Amino acid sequence: MNWFESLFFEQSALQAVCVISVIIAIGLGLGKLRICGISLGVTFVFFTGIMAGHFGLAIDPAILKYAEDFGLMLFVYELGLKVGPGFFSSFRTGGLKLNMLGLGLVLAGTATAIALSYILAIPMTDMVGILSGATTNTPSLGAAQQAINQLGLPAEGAALSCAVTYPLGVVGVIIAFALVRKFVARKSDYEPHHQGESDNTYVAEFHVTNPGIGGLTLRDIHKLVTTNFVISRIWHGDDVSIPGPDDTLSIGDRVLVITTEDEVARLTIFFGEKSERNWNKPDINWDTLDKNLVSRTITISKPQLNGRRLDSLKLRKHYAVNISRVSRSGIRLLARPNLILQLGDRLTIVGTPEAINKVGALVGNSVTDLKDPNLAAIFIGMVLSLIAGSIPITIPGISVPIKLGLAGGPIVVGILIGRFGPHFHMVTYTTRSANLMLRGIGLSLFLACLGLDAGGKFLDTIMRADGLIWIAAGFIITLLPSLVMTILSMRLWHLDFGSAAGMVSGAMANPMSLTYANEITPGDDAPVAYATTYPLSMFARVVIVQLLIICFV
Known part of the structure; x- marks a missing residue:
């Protein structure tokens, strides 16, 4: 049985493939289970990786870093490539309003995080992880870790704080929607207020x-x-x-x-x-x-x-x-x-x-x-994504330039290639199934490696007083802005509940809350608002966490 033990416990390229594959397979299987009508889907891969790390499974650090970065880049780039053709069109009329409200939610959550950092004396290197977990935005965690590493500081705290706050980040938005539905929403709020907004004609x-x-x-x-x-x-x-x-x-x-x-x-x-x-x-x-x-x-x-x-x-x-x-x-x-x-x-x-x-x-x-995927556009885009993500951007008043990194660069390039690639006769079309497959592979790789990296100290972190404070801070960052923005968007900006819930889900990068909203509202307002808001909000979060590190560390 020595060969079997070496396959899973002796660090090598083969062992890394086996461990990551098992984590993803188990995580995807468990993610289909529904508890109170809610399933975590691919997100459960993250928690499976944490449990594997807690029980001592580990892979070569260089391979772990490569698989994590490659998965993140593949997921984000494919997302940008998919939404790119209709991204700029979505800014017309209702799309512009949704994106502005989404950015308002992003800024509200960021302000809450800054305030809690001072009130609870949480270092910003840990708070960016809490913010990423509370908003279920793993690409922003990747950007935060890169910014922390550029300053020569350990990024372990960010990964751990993200891991312990992520679960309540998932359900916190759903709790906010349930509260609005129970105590605030009226019957008229379930009727689409802007019919045809999802259709530009x-x-x-x-x-x-x-x-x-x-x-x-x-x-x-x-x-x-x-x-x-x-x-x-x-x-x-x-x-x-x-x-x-x-x-x-x-x-x-x-x-x-x-x-x-x-x-x-x-x-x-x-x-x-x-x-x-x-x-x-x-x-x-x-x-x-x-x-x-x-x-x-x-x-x-x-x-x-x-x-x-x-x-x-x-x-x-x-x-x-x-x-x-x-x-x-x-x-x-x-x-x-x-x-x-x-x-x-x-x-x-x-x-x-x-x-x-x-x-x-x-x-x-x-x-x-059209079934054959156009792989050339994918790999050309990845090279351009690395170039775009490595360009230093100087902001007046900030001594250290920021970079889009592996999270921001791919989505910007993906959107631009998806929208303008055909102007240069670049074939960017990919079938929906192929795009979902590539995005799923990328996200699964990233979550499995992220969880495996943080799993060794996960339970010990929860048992510490700091861990409980992190969880409380993350839940406040999730619940309070989501609750307030959902109500304000319905009452002040006259969105129907479906559009408001989709906008909040997109700004919070929370597909689970989108599923909940879609089940309780008629029509396609919730998913359309989610798709409209998600790219810009995710890009904003990727930039904001880097600014937080530069300004407050």
Whole structure:
């Protein structure tokens, strides 16, 4: 049995793979268990690593550090790559409000941590770990450890304080939501206050009664207004047609317009009158509008179209079809002529069945071709992430420059490549399953190594008076800002409960509280708000913990 003992207890590369794999497998298995309706998911890998470290399992420190850093970088970069295509679009209207509220929550938690550091006499090298654990934000812990190491100080306290405060950080946000739901929320708070906010497009029907535009072509009409809109169909009496730039509008015509909800009032004045019919219901059968015209969704799967402008395809000229919307990473975009197409974009197209089939052949329309992951973009992005994370950023008034590090660099580069990569003909598309797989592998590696590193002294830390103070401080940092910001966002900024809970979950980087919020609220407001808020809030926390180390250590 000596071979078996050496496989798990004699430090080597093989032993490191075995130990980390066992920790991840057990952690993921236990993470599926539900207690009071709540499961910890991948987070349980962290606690499994702690228990393994407590019982004496250890791997080579160099391999441990490599696996931890690689896992963190892979997870954060893939997250940035996924949200990048729709990240900047999310800042419009409601997205900007959600991100500002998320940053407010981040600053409130940071202020609470600073105050508790002085009140409870907790060194800032330990408090940054408490803050990371209380906000369940392991990337910020990685950034804090790097900043502490740059100053030549031991970072062990940060990892331990994060480990002991993490469990209540997970459930603290859920407790805040439960309290709001029980004592504050009203029935109206569960109704979405901003319908369509998760969808950047809005469909409206207008009656042309404005004599100022009668007799003008669509090309001339688009020159008159700066509003972005696409006319999908025109009714001349009972005849329905797909409009082209040289088609003329007449008084009495009806037009079906794709725009944003904020522009509806302006377009109503421009065209003359808005129909009361709701064209945004999910059960509308578009094919019944005209027996010769159908609406279909096709997918861009040919790599050579990646980075091309929509108008360069000349679909209207060659095929007499109209593109009304483009769906990208769950965000529906207006089909503007200058829109840069990306591999994986889904085009909503109106035309005859024969013409749509020809356009489908032109763009590929093959989901099978999209299943192969584009690994080049991943590894190129990782190199750029390391470069970006290593650049020193000088802030006036602070003697030591900060760095984005392994947590901040990858998400910034991931977002930028995801958004602008196709402009340089870089294929960044990855299937949802492949992206989730890579993110899951990266996060599991990071949590397993982080727990294994902290596990040796975990229980001893809890039994100390300092450990109990850390737990109390972490719970205050979790509960108080989450509770206050959820209530304020509902009462002062008029968010529905689902959007408020999703925003708080995203700012706290807490997918477990998101699951809870999603189960008790209708619609997709909670996950949409989470996805909108998470990237900027996580980036802010990564920078803030480094500033705390530089300013208060």
